[in-house]
Amino acid sequence: MSAARPPGARPEASPGAQPEALPGTSADAPPPAAAPPRSGASAARVPGAGWRPFLPAVALLAVPLLLALFGPLFAGPPGPRGVAFQPPGDGHWLGTDFTGRDVWREVLLGGRTVVLVAACAVGVAYAAALPVGLAAALTGRRRVEDALLRPLDVLMAIPSLLVLLLVSARLTPGPAALVFLVALVNVPDVARVVRGAAAEIAARPVVEAMRLQGESRWRIAVGYVARSMLRTVAADAGTRLTGALYLVATASFLGVGVAPDASDWAVMVDRNRTGMLIQPWGVVVPALLVTALTVGVNLFFDAALHRRAGRAAAGTRATGSAARRGRPDRKGRGEAGTP
Amino acid sequence: MTGLAHFAVRRLALGLLQTAAVVVLVFVLTEALPGDAAVALAGDQPDPARVEAIRQAMRLDEPAAQRFADWVLGLLRGDLGTSLVSGRPVSSYLAGGLGPTLLLAGITLALLVPLSLVLGVAAAGREGGPLDRAISTVTVGLYAVPEFALGILLITVVALRGGLLPPTAVGAGGDLLAQPAVLVLPVAVLLARPVCSLSRLVRAGMVEALASDYVRHARRQGLGEARVRYAHALPNALAPAVQQLARTTDWLLCGVIVVEALFVIPGLGTLLVEAVAARDVPVVQGLAVVFGLVTVVVNLAADLVVHRLAPRGEVVA
Amino acid sequence: MTTPRGGTGVGPERVGPEPGRSERGEAEPAGPEPGGADRGPVPGASDAGRTGPSSKGTEATEATEAAEATEATEATEDTAATEDTAALGPAPGDDPPVAELDGLRVEVDGKVLVDGVSLRVAAGRALAIVGPSGSGKSTTGLALLGEYPAGAAVGGRVSVQGLPGYVPQHPGAVLNPVRRIGGTLRDTARRHLGPGSRAELRRRVLDAMERASLPEPEALLRRFPHQLSGGQQQRVVLAQALLARPRLIVADEPTTGQDALTRQAVVAEFAAVLRQGIALVLLSHDLAVVRALADEVVVLREGRVVEAGPTERVFGRPQHEWTRRLLAAEPRLEPPKELDDPGTTAPRVPGPRPEAPVADGAPAVPGRGDVPKLAAAGLSAVHRSTRGATAPPAGGDPAGDRGGDGGGTGRRFGGRRPTTALHPVDLALDPGECLALVGRSGSGKTTLARCLAGLHRPHSGAVLLDGRALPPVRRRTPEQLAAVQYVFQDARASFDEYRTVLAQISRTAVRLRGRGAGEAAAEAAEALRGVGLDPVEIGERLPRGLSGGELQRAALARALLARPSVLICDEITSGLDGVTQDGILALLTRLRERTGTALLVISHDLAVVGRLADRIAVLEAGRIVETGPADRVLHEPRHPFTRALLAAGDLPGAAD
């Protein structure tokens, strides 16, 4: 409401900011006497340019990623085993875990598998589900769509835990099996989400135009449809990654994948929970790392996409433009005002 | 009939097929599990003679195909069979577990949908802004905390330290509504994860939608911001979230196992785990039927909504 | 909210309309008003422009709020500042302007889109902005709404009272794809009517649709935007602008999608709007419409005003050379050629085509032996739609007697039947021939074209290329795809918003003609140049950086790159000024002559049709009602509908 806003809040409206009005008819169209300065045409180009928007994400990601990458190098040899769930002290500065190992050493060792297996599983799930979901959205033929999606619905109708229980009993343990299993559970979901997101996009006239151009299905699907829903995919992948992390932990109990006492953050969180009240660090530290990792990944995606959108807007953001604008442009087009 | 009704009927028919496929698949997989009900029942006394006796008593010595056929015949008569372990009808098992699960799922969904919409929309309002970041960080952060940890945390802080709510539903049995207070914490834990995935999807769609021409045009009409966001932008942002919501049934049906265990709520999830552990095939099968049907219906509903949200889809040549 | 704004130091009463003046522009009375009655002086009318949004109470959004706040203040400042300048608009001392631009300058990435444009328009007056495609008309129009291209640096001052109504150049994009027309319109109505009764709301909506010449409004309400024809979409957006009852309407090419009859009605409606005291800023290539409506004209070129003044003066005694060129290039229906010379009417060798008797649904297929390039036999099409569809008319409707659209009209049978947009149609296209498809907006032209292009699955009948059946687009071979190319009516919707125009265009050459990427890019650049676009400047931009006419030409270039033997052009000149249009028509003519490409041209512009077509097929309600050599049809129409259409081609000379 206008009255509620102090006028000072709108410096752009102040008369002083107006250029001298043009005398004479505009027919002459002389350039404005005081030509609006091409204020900093390239000073601050894109909204959210530079590394600033990435700062929180990178800060969050740095710790877990560095630990995952370099932790094992600093882990050193295993020290003597202590009593389980000893609180910090006594040479274990984060205490001991459920089998009396040093929590800090486990933390150092436990990042790689988490990051790798979960990332691979999500990657595989997407690799399998994205084409299916896109094809289903693009086919336009019910039969094909049904042929693609209904079998996945069947998989979906089996509770994922049951799938895990049932399949894990038949799998030879190992990281590959784990990736397979976690991907398997995620494929129907991803396919559906992709299909949902692509449904509207696939019906746009651009897609028809591309068909007329003879573009391959692949290129239409990936080059346009998938690209248009990148944000959705990123949002979904970001959360799915977290889900995958803990699925890895769950699966490890069922005898699939990493050993149940593996140095793995997610497994640590799960296994040390019994001691959560006497020795919280065995849970809290890996949980914080996982949280930092996933929050970081999500914020990173957000920032990257925001930046991309800003790039696509491809405009000069003149620093002075706001002051020169006739009306403050909050209405849309002018992302100009948004940092 | 209209196209949509055709679509629904066709899908329901397919749904029956799917349910059948689910049932067969579950049967095969359960059969393929190592061990059987007899072995599971024998536990740490796997005396081979005794196991054999149990097996005979359970008719497990008959071929799997025949047991399956018997079960299907029973199903056609509306009989879900009897539990191998207790000999009680499977339907009584399902009836017992369904109540708590439906109650939890219902309450969770009723809170989940508005909450995630509001959060998603609010976050998208100013992409990259402080509110957006705050919402993303909190929801994703909650998502990254495993539910048992969250559950234990809530129980410790709210129930045990604060004494505000009962820590578990022990003793409430199937009648949870008699003590609504016991539901608060389980629902809170159940909500934490889906709220994140849904609101993130809503946010993603909203960011795109808010940058679109039609939203800009809606604003030109002088529509209120809430109207623009919820009535004009949101429907365009919803399709993936709706699909994900459909998938939440899985979560609510069996992902709740931890919640059910932590709070002692004897729902379907618990039933499933126990039935699989006991290799109680008829009970697992009964659950598969229920899960199959629910999934078919929920997926169909989601597809119908998505269909409505992408009306242009029908013109594809 | 009626609180006068402090701090600006200017009495808000100076902004408002003079008391006593019938003012339809006051946007938001607190409650429902007696419809159509003289609204009389509005107390505190000065704030009228803000009443609406503010009355929404605290939930009024930042955006609207801020925008409005600025409008009003600036307007006040301006009145003083520009009183003495000879800005356009009513003479000084006359009514205060409803909208005013002062030295507008818009710059993106160092490119100046608009430079030093000043104009003002008062209540009840119409100002037209004309100029070649890409001259900055739309940019200027959007500036009146306070909108600029992303990342634009803006200079100058804009002041507008209230929220202007806006009819955008590309109506397709501004209609929410998942909302029904009814919902969209009702929203606008509710916003401007306040919490009125449902019935009242509905009445308003229907009234606005009526005024926007939308046929069968009841049925349309249940439809989604994609279920409307291009012209219908445009009229829906127009209805929206009318519903908002703004003080100013900015209409960007509001008649491009309309047939002559509808155009007439739309122009009449604009005239009525003006009489109600609403100001109009008209951005148009259609000089006839400008002449009919505008009080003043601003001629833009390359973002600068080259000439401005009262319409009669500018059009009557153009001073700037560009104005003269524009006027000279104004397309006109040419005088009849020799009707009895078969050679000129139809360039096909085997003598004059015996004309099919004019009858309802008469086939446009010539009775002859050789195989046409492209033929349609018994082609009919339906639109599957869930609701709001109408059943096919029971019999042939006499043309024009319903004043509504053709295709898909008829009684509603429970509203859930597929719409028959096209009754069985036969037509044939010889190499090098140009067939024009004319008819009312919504008569099924696009549907027919899409069937031919394979984008719409025909309900019956077949499409034949060189006598062989042509499958739907997904199953066409690259050769078949290349052979039949289609230029979309809504050019903007047919481009990928994430890739540069040149990159998109060149894919045609890559995919359909097997060119390497570099080679294709060079060819694409050549094609762009061919349609009058600078490949370096324009081609490297994303579609959103192109003006409407530029995109239309880019879309044409994309199709041409396939070297098609049949080119289907759906309203490809609607966004072009006379000069540019001349160039494009010449290009198409050359194409026909040089490569023997057959053309199927869909256009509402009879002048264009007259210049290009060998033959004309007239479509009415999904049926071909008349077909024949162009000159004959244009000058000796036989079907009453054709006659009505032709008669409507001319607009009354000027606004009252």
Added chain:
Amino acid sequence: AAGCSAGSTSGTPEPGTDAAGSPRRGGRLRATFAGGGASETLDPHRTNLFVEAARAKALFDKLADFGSDMSPQPRLAESWEPSTDATRWTVRLREAVFTDGTPLTAADVLHSYRRITDPEGAFRARASLESIDLDASRAVDDRTVEFVLKHPYAEFPNALAAFGAYIVKDGAEDFTEPVGTGPFRFVSFTPGSSMVAARHDAYWDGAPYLDEIEFLVANEETARINALLGGQVEYAHELTPTTARTHEGGGQVTVVRLPRSAMQAFVMKTDRAPFDDPRVREAFFLIADRQQLVDSALAGAGEIGNDLFGKGYQYYADSIPQRTRDLDRARALLREAGAENLTVRLDTSEVAAGFVEAATVFAEQAAEAGVTVEVVMGNKDTYWSDILDSGQLCCYRSGSMPIESHISQRLLTDSTTNASKWQREDFDALYEQAQATLDEAARTDLYARMQRTLHAEGGFLVWGFADWIIATANNVGGVDREAPANSLGWARFDKVWLA
């Protein structure tokens, strides 16, 4: 008694019983156990889970039950008398009444035992009662039963105390509303959730203090302790050592550790490589660092073992010196056996608490002796039958039972669950001899001989005995603090009161 281990002494709070004051009548005690879900039954002969055993104990009685040292104590049997060759046992019944008022008779006993041994039923206690020739056995009078055995069995009372050998009413087959001679009378039951029982005023051992007892099922350990902490129950069964440590001394609840309740072992299959070589077995005995295993896998809640079952029980050979870790000797033995760079597979599973931990800790210990131990996670639902015949080395646990039962079930050639494949005629003969010996001292001697053999070259690497941990509200009195799980004093609520 062997006393408390290092682990359990650390914080044992002793106020317990005293805090609850002297016995008091009245009140309802809610006890929470892990359960079996919707498939639970009240059929006492189908007893399988702890909760079922506890419920059965509340509603029914056996003829005998085990005391804290696993020696049989008479319950419904007032006395028993063997014939000189130990093949004929005369059991005199107590004057007891069922909750419906009818007195206990010999017919009830015979019906119960016939039901248990019915091959169709596949009841768990059947194996224990197998030795009885029921056709030959008879009711001498209403309160006297004469059991005729198939072979001499000096420790026949062990069979009367067997897990699940409850006495039900003559003719009873349906247990939806069970009637027993137990201290409580059935009130209501929801499978997988709760059972309520009320005081049986005419109980032969004196009516319980409690008015009512409610058994509540909570499978998750956290839930059990939380319910206790939140005041939703007064008794929580089966807690982890970690939980015990968390709440011990906190004053909110009373933690009770029932010592020596669960034997923890690795079982070596003595019939196959590499463990068919006694030197390898001995090497493994020497590799284990028992204290570390107890500390790590049992979180200190237990005591170390000496490769023998039944520490502290009747007949346990505590004269055999405790074995300690000796890696040099282990390496030497392995070298001797030609088993250097040995790789063995160790099966483990989530089936019991501490298994996975024990396996990984042992794998590390073995590595120090140059032995590679591959830990393999098995399916927990089928673990026990999986390890029975296959594999080389596996994690093993046993609840408390008399040493005699341990031997007969696991260490004889025809034992049904002979996981270590210990099949030696001389050993079988020793056992038979012991069962034919009615003289207790002589029998003790025979048991010592058997145990010496097992200690030297058996297949059980018994590294520890875990405490069984329960917790009660501070107002609960009368909880037996010495009784191992499955013994008479465990989960016994008729002597418990609420202050």
